[in-house]
Amino acid sequence: MKRTLAIVLVSVSSMCFASPIYRQGGTGNYLRLLDTPCPAPDKADRMQMPASLRPEFKAAVLHWNDHDLKACYLVRGEMVYSIDEDGDVVSLPLGAFQEETI
DSSP: HHHHHHHHHHHHHTTTTTEEEEEETTOOEEEEEEEEEOOOGGGGGGGOOOOGGGGGGGEEEEEEEEEEEEEEEETTEEEEEEEEETTTEEEEEGGGOOOOOO
């Protein structure tokens, strides 16, 4: 019984959290990191990172001025580097992201 309860609690708690998110204070803009693969965008050369890192990109959503943009990101050390479908590159400290509860 205790084992079943523990499994249920772990399952429920994992459903209560979404992907890490960075919110730009008071603007409504955010960058949500997803845990799914993302093919490196065509404009990834703007990130000035070796091509060997491109398979490590994961998907993200950049919500900017009421528009959702597809994005990809890469975590290197304590930094998150993202590039959106327009080729704009953003780097943010990993500590700026928080788990968002649903």
